[in-house]
Amino acid sequence: MLIELSDILSVKxxxxxxxxxxxxxxxxxKMCDYTIIDKSPLNIHLKNIGKKKFVISLVIDITLIIPCDRCLTDVKHDMNIEVRKEIDMNESDTDKVDIExxxxxxxxNKLDxxxxxxNEILVNLPMKVLCxxxxxxxCNRCGANLNSQTCGCDTTELDPRMSKIRDIFNNFKEV
Ligand SMILES: [Zn+2]
Ligand SMILES: [Zn+2]
Structure with missing residues (x-):
């Protein structure tokens, strides 16, 4: 939906x-594709606060499916977005590209x-979601989901720092 801003920008x-x-x-x-399974209507309040400046207050609830960062299982992630932001369209005179x-x-003069x-989902997206x-x-060997099954893989991994110490120790032994 495009919201006409002409009055909001020009009428005090x-x-x-x-x-x-x-x-x-x-x-x-670029990084992801998450399904939105639920959302409330978007409520927007706009207010002119001076020459070509206005405030956007918005409220929306969104539920996304985001894969668990560790096991990739779908996780429901609720976002309750409530934002108030000031928009100054005057800056666009000096550097139009940046402002756009x-x-x-x-x-x-239309708000999409x-x-x-x-934009609000983008800035509120968590770094990672865990189930x-x-x-x-x-399992990084066989791909089994270790929450629901165990696999027979040998997953003992050597801490690289430990292996360095072990090398030193081995060298020491050889002397
Ligand atoms: Zn998980
Ligand atoms: Zn495995």
């Missing part, structure tokens, strides 16, 4: 409330609600 103290249904059902970036990069969800939500604190991950 102008306020606007908008509710938008978000169509996006995947969050896709930063506010890529605004163009031609889908792009705005995309549980104690997730045992997958």
């Amino acid at each position: 103290d102008k306020e606007l409330d908008v509710q938008a249904d978000i169509k996006m059902d995947h969050f896709t970036s 990069d930063e506010y890529f969800y605004i163009s031609d 609600s889908e792009a705005l939500v995309y 549980s604190e104690n997730c045992k991950g997958i």
Whole structure:
């Protein structure tokens, strides 16, 4: 949905409330592709706070499926996004490219609600999601999910620092 900003940008103290249904059902970036399984409508409040400046307050709840960082099992991840941000469109006079990069969800005095939500998911995405604190991950030899099965692989790994010490020790023995 495109929200017209002309009044919000030009009329002093102008306020606007908008509710938008978000169509996006995947969050896709260079790094990932997560399914959005649930979302509330997006509630936006806009307010003019001076010449070509305005505030966006937005609220949306989104549930994504993100694979566990260790075992890749699907994990439901709830995001309750509640943001207030000030947008200053004056900067665009000095460096239009930068400002359009930063506010890529605004163009031609229109706010793109889908792009705005995309941006908020992006900045709120966790570094990693685990299915549980104690997730045992997958065996790096056979790929078995070690939370649900055990495998016979020899997974004793030598700490590289330990092997250095062992080398020194072995060299010492040879002398
Ligand atoms: Zn896991
Ligand atoms: Zn294994």
